[in-house]
Amino acid sequence: MSTDFQHARLALGQRLRELRAEGGLTGRQLADRLCWTQSKVSKLETGRQTATHGDLKAWAEAVGQPHTAPELSARLRSFESGTRSWRRQLAAGHKPVQDTLTAEYERSTVMRAWENSLVVGMLQTADYARHVFSAYVDLHQSPRDIDEAVRARIQRQESLYRPGKQYHFIMWESALFARICPPTVMAAQLDRLSGVIGLDTVSLGIVPFGASLKLPPSNGFWIYDERLVIVEDWHAELWLDQPENVALYRRVWETLNASAAYGADAHRIITRARRALGTP
Structure with missing residues (x-):
């Protein structure tokens, strides 16, 4: 894993965590709302797993901020294009x-x-x-x-x-x-x-x-x-x-x-x- 790629994934995870907090949800509550495991939420927020564009759209909607989905997808595309x-x-x-x-x-x-x-x-x-x-x-x-x-x-x-x-x-x-x-x-x-x-x-x-x-x-x-x-x-x-x-x-x-x-x-x-x- 390249350093640039991992830094970008960590930054995306930080942004996901901020959106969850702004939505007033715990990790468990968000996982239940999305029908995901809590470990998936944790891995995405800590940069240990790469989100899909579908994951990001679902996250934005689940935390009550669907307008942030394009921003999240743009972040993902920026480091996907570098590491293929x-x-x-x-x-x-x-x-x-x-x-x-x-x-x-x-x-x-x-x-x-x-x-x-x-x-x-x-x-x-x-x-x-x-x-x-x-x-x-x-x-x-x-x-x-x-x-x-x-x-x-x-x-x-x-x-x-x-x-x-x-x-x-x-x-x-x-x-x-x-x-x-x-x-x-x-x-x-x-x-x-x-x-x-x-x-x-x-x-x-x-x-x-x-x-x-x-x-x-x-x-x-x-x-x-x-x-x-x-x-x-x-x-x-x-x-x-x-x-x-x-x-x-x-x-x-x-x-x-x-x-x-x-x-x-x-x-x-x-x-x-x-x-x-x-x-x-």
């Missing part, structure tokens, strides 16, 4: 998530990405992407729309060849060795990486294992122009649009990029990983 849980995002499968990301790609001109453990999505082959989506479907027990998600990801890659777009990718060398797919699939994926080196819309840097690092190579993230950062974690994505956060992640990207190898040096690192597979 995979449980909620994947309720309808991976394809809608891919469509949402495609809209951000279409809006953006210059995109920067850092990946520490996987090949960046925009450079994945269809077979590699299929194994990635399958792993996350199993993890999150989400609808199994793998083929639809793969098609959406591959279709988005058409923008790699669109004049006016610029993609700046850096990956840790570990992404070239992570065996999340069979060796033959990984071999084709590494060949794909070699093939994009020199593309005029793409710069691909690899941070070697032995490189001197000023920061640890942690979570993957994307920077869309200078307006949005999307950070991936196991439980959620963080969508950050505050200027100070965007600037922070830009500094992180530039720091990691200083350790990256490009051009012929990057090609040699990819070739080394390709030979390690032992496949034709």
